[in-house]
Amino acid sequence: MLKVPDHQVAGHNADGGKLGPLIDESGRFYKPLQGDERGSNEVAFYTSFSSNTKIPDHITRFFPKFYGTQLVDASDGTGMQPHMILQDLTFDRVNPSVLDIKMGSRTWAPQSPEDYINKCLKKDRESTSVSIGFRLSGLQVFESKESGFWKPGKSEVRSLSTDNVSLFLKKYVSSNPSHSEPDCAFASKVYGGSTGILSQLLELKAWFEDQTIYHFYSCSILMIFEKGTAINGKSTRPEIKLVDFAHVFEGNGIIDHNFLGGLCSLIKVISEILITPKDCVTDGLLEDGQ
Amino acid sequence: MLKVPDHQVAGHNADGGKLGPLIDESGRFYKPLQGDERGSNEVAFYTSFSSNTKIPDHITRFFPKFYGTQLVDASDGTGMQPHMILQDLTFDRVNPSVLDIKMGSRTWAPQSPEDYINKCLKKDRESTSVSIGFRLSGLQVFESKESGFWKPGKSEVRSLSTDNVSLFLKKYVSSNPSHSEPDCAFASKVYGGSTGILSQLLELKAWFEDQTIYHFYSCSILMIFEKGTAINGKSTRPEIKLVDFAHVFEGNGIIDHNFLGGLCSLIKVISEILITPKDCVTDGLLEDGQ
Numbered sequence: 001m002l003k004v005p006d007h008q009v010a011g012h013n014a015d016g017g018k019l020g021p022l023i024d025e026s027g028r029f030y031k032p033l034q035g036d037e038r039g040s041n042e043v044a045f046y047t048s049f050s051s052n053t054k055i056p057d058h059i060t061r062f063f064p065k066f067y068g069t070q071l072v073d074a075s076d077g078t079g080m081q082p083h084m085i086l087q088d089l090t091f092d093r094v095n096p097s098v099l100d101i102k103m104g105s106r107t108w109a110p111q112s113p114e115d116y117i118n119k120c121l122k123k124d125r126e127s128t129s130v131s132i133g134f135r136l137s138g139l140q141v142f143e144s145k146e147s148g149f150w151k152p153g154k155s156e157v158r159s160l161s162t163d164n165v166s167l168f169l170k171k172y173v174s175s176n177p178s179h180s181e182p183d184c185a186f187a188s189k190v191y192g193g194s195t196g197i198l199s200q201l202l203e204l205k206a207w208f209e210d211q212t213i214y215h216f217y218s219c220s221i222l223m224i225f226e227k228g229t230a231i232n233g234k235s236t237r238p239e240i241k242l243v244d245f246a247h248v249f250e251g252n253g254i255i256d257h258n259f260l261g262g263l264c265s266l267i268k269v270i271s272e273i274l275i276t277p278k279d280c281v282t283d284g285l286l287e288d289g290q
Numbered sequence: 291m292l293k294v295p296d297h298q299v300a301g302h303n304a305d306g307g308k309l310g311p312l313i314d315e316s317g318r319f320y321k322p323l324q325g326d327e328r329g330s331n332e333v334a335f336y337t338s339f340s341s342n343t344k345i346p347d348h349i350t351r352f353f354p355k356f357y358g359t360q361l362v363d364a365s366d367g368t369g370m371q372p373h374m375i376l377q378d379l380t381f382d383r384v385n386p387s388v389l390d391i392k393m394g395s396r397t398w399a400p401q402s403p404e405d406y407i408n409k410c411l412k413k414d415r416e417s418t419s420v421s422i423g424f425r426l427s428g429l430q431v432f433e434s435k436e437s438g439f440w441k442p443g444k445s446e447v448r449s450l451s452t453d454n455v456s457l458f459l460k461k462y463v464s465s466n467p468s469h470s471e472p473d474c475a476f477a478s479k480v481y482g483g484s485t486g487i488l489s490q491l492l493e494l495k496a497w498f499e500d501q502t503i504y505h506f507y508s509c510s511i512l513m514i515f516e517k518g519t520a521i522n523g524k525s526t527r528p529e530i531k532l533v534d535f536a537h538v539f540e541g542n543g544i545i546d547h548n549f550l551g552g553l554c555s556l557i558k559v560i561s562e563i564l565i566t567p568k569d570c571v572t573d574g575l576l577e578d579g580q
Contacts, residue, residue, distance in 0.1 A: 105395075105396065105547060105548060106395065106396075106420075110415065110420050110421050121411075125400065130396075130400050131400050131544065132544050132547070133544075133547035133548075162542065162543075162544065166543075209554055209557075209558070210558070212558070252452065253452075253456075253562075254421065254422050254423075254452065254555060254558075254559075255554060255555050255558045257395060257422075257423035257551035257552055257554055257555040258395060258423075258551060260550075260551050260554055261547030261548060261550050261551030261554075262547055264499055264545060264547055264550055264551075265544060265545050265547040267499075268499070268500070268502070268544075268545045269544075272543075
């Protein structure tokens, strides 16, 4: 039995009989192939990436596992349609806080069709992509058992100003995310430490400084952690995953300077949250977050 | 007595009664202010930068010294016009080999006028800026006393393909730059070593990963070295300098991910030239180049 995922924060959603991804009870995520070349391009990427022996293990862990494609009864009632079978990234999580960040100041590849480039360029300029090198696509932050998740609307998230992107990256690690002055209570546990998100982003950066195999246009970094688990003794387990590869192209010996520039910008913004004590960070800087 | 510079490889040139920079005999370079806001913007940058105590010394050395502005008899015969007085970067050089690289996959600032953005975007897409994150603007390479400098035409340089950018970065450090198979005879001396260009680029990169004061749109990295001096016992003295700040704007707390991405790409291309022995590099890898 497939069902609609609980913790999706961006992208097409299967709610209300639309076409969107589904999950099963064994930890698999079924993503319908987009009908145009984007679907086949994403399958081609996963196929290439999962069989590429040059990708080191500490990098493959940042990507969802890929189990092939399969015809699945689509969520929009159109019958059996091809789906990619991927790892369900929130399968083993209780109340995960999730943030989707679309990377790069440019979401279009040089070889894309002209009308697609113009559409992307407009979105890039209207969002923070051009100015900061990335934009937030969606997020949910678990607040408490009583109030549940704080999940701002997509249009609010997409129209954030530069300053508010930094504010939302603080809200993401706060016990009071819906407040205008977030407390950053979980900043050091989630962003800091040797297994925290900043460390993972730095590992990813080192790979992007060297790899010339792929250029990742319009790809997202997902951040995932669990907040409530500090209470029940489990770890926050902060992690990053790259998702959405419909616009990945061959690098042809050139690094992905567009993704890398945005990644360096994200690293800087998160570093500032960790080292700036004013109105944030309650329990130590850069300490190990487990 | 002011005269036209000998070693200019890009930008407006004062030859033939046009408006361009002039030099004196004491090592100063007189750059006419562009009439629109670009001139005043560049003066504003030099004034800000030269008085900013937060810029470390190992970074200020990568910028031309600034001595203020002065009315100078312009090269185009229009009488006394305002000029910036800068350091003449090739003053103490004999037969310098010079390469001008315009940095960033995007040469326009988000706040620029719409028609200017469209003009820049077209040039960025037609050149290697979008694909590689930088483009070559001009170069001269000293070949020999007999043949003098190899100096390809500006339109040839600006229309280079991705592969040819790498080829020209090899030609720049070759004893036979005009040949189709350059020997990279000076690669390790110029690009390699603890004082070589790669080391300097890495120092600049570390600063760009952190600094959020300035965003450098349409700015160039100049590379300069002397080739003939291996013979007469003097050093090659490879160095990089940043030039052209008409489109520098405030960073407002965000790193210059556009310049940084292009810089990482340039670093990767030069690293490949140093570590790939095939058809290049004759006398040891990454050895000290003095």
